[in-house]
Amino acid sequence: MTNEINLIACGRNLGKIIKENEDYFAIGSSDYLEFLNIDEYKQWDNLMDSENTENWKKQYLKTRNKKELETGIEFLISKGLAFDKDDKSVYDNLIVSRNGQAIGLLEGQTYGVRRVHKEKNILMTKEQYLIWISATGTTSLTQVLENIRKFLNCSQSFAEERLWENVKVFLKTRLWIMEKYSKTLPELNELNQENLINNNNLALNSVFMPVGQTAGYIEENNILHEGFYISINNNYVRITALQHLVWSAIGKSKIILKDLCAFLEKDQKELVKEVINPLLEKQLIIFNELENYKDSLRFLRRGIALKKVEDNYYFTTLSSDKPVGLPDICFIVWSLLDQNNSFQDIVTLVVENSGASFKETEVIVKDAIFHLLQNDLISILFLEDL
Structure with a gap:
């Protein structure tokens, strides 16, 4: 199995936490959440950063045997933290989102993506840029492939070829994040305003x-x-x-x-x-007011969480961007974001854990959402008005 598999890491880094006086890392999606110890986290992170599966396996085997490698692969796949790229049956359950601020055409055939907290832009070819924007945060990997096929006006096989040529670079830089979901996501429609x-x-x-x-x-x-x-x-x-x-x-x-x-x-x-x-x-x-939209809004989590330092939690939008520290409540709200959770749902969850009044918590959560939005750590979606 280990000789044939083309392993791709998936899951979002949701930050370092302390459990039973030990450091753990929360990795996954709101649906597939796993707490990894430092050794498990390093293996997952190395896979995310590796150029290909073979390089990752060689690195893994420097300190482990082949049996442990096979067990490690099975662990990552079973926890929803990796998948075999040749197993197309999982594509519909992989949601692909993009990080960084799109600039678009700069000059000639050069396109740019802005880091939120660094001045230097990331440069791409037109083809790379069209592939990158094919992920919208609500698109499955199947839909991303279809978008690529349409943007490039090409065959399905050519779209797949171009996807896998770019996906490792996008994942390594966190320009893309893939998250596995098993539950059905809500149907996203036009909100009548x-x-x-x-x-x-x-x-x-x-x-x-x-x-x-x-x-x-x-x-x-x-x-x-x-x-x-x-x-x-x-x-x-x-x-x-x-x-x-x-x-x-x-x-x-x-x-x-x-x-x-x-x-x-x-x-x-x-x-x-x-x-x-x-x-x-x-x-x-x-x-x-956000509360005026009742259950119509959803919030798409973007970027990755790193760790808490004193009273702030640090995030980054891309691996090459400068980390930004935000108040603890921003991390709490960010960690609760889910396409199945409305603004009211998030407020209710914070109330349950804090004991504060609903009205007071509405104001606090709303302020946290503004902070996250300004730092490109969320985007807003909408459902059909209920």
Whole structure:
């Protein structure tokens, strides 16, 4: 078995914890969560970072025998922390998300991805970039392959070839993370905000939050026209340069409508008509209170957790990005994010563990979500309004 298998690591690093006075690492997804001791974690992390299975096995066998290697492989697969790339039966249960901020076309045929906390961008070819944005965080590996086939206008076999040529680099840098799920994820549909637009609820103190994840500026290809795009669920929505500027800005800080008008030197009526309403209609922003959306919102976890230092928990969006320390509550909220958990569900879970009042916890959780959003550690999804 060990001679034939093409092993790929999966799972998200959810941070180091202390159990029974020993260090453990929480790895997996909200569905397949495993606590690894330091030795087990190193083997998983080495597999994630290795160029191929053979290199990983050679490293493993420096300190272990072949029987232990086979046991180690069986352990990783059984715990949902690795899979055989030739076993296509698991593709539908592997959800692929991307990390880093998409910039898109820079010059010539060079595309860029921004590290959130470092100035130097990651550079890609057009083909690599299209493969990278094929993962949206709600796409299974099967859907990613179909997106690649469409973007590159190629055969299924060619799409698979290009996928596996890039996947190890994407995983090593954490540009991609694959997570295994066994339970059914909720159906993600359009959220009807027509009543919010028509009721003129927008006010100068309205606070906005972006929905989806930027795919940056893309040249025309087989399925997309040239322009700025936001990926939402498994769709790519084109918007204007001004709309993209506003969408990006509201993800970086709590900007109210009044500040947007001043920054862009537009009156409220003009800005709402040209930017805000189109973004609402395309399901790319929400505004005002998260609790107003009841059970409609979901939050997609991005990046990886590292460890706690004093009162802060440290995260990074990519392996090459600078770690950022956020308050403990941000880690608690981030660790509870799940496509099956609404905002109200998350608040309820925090209340159960803290004993604080529901109203007080709503404010705390909302503030944590803003912090995570500003550091590119979550993106917002929506369900059909219930």
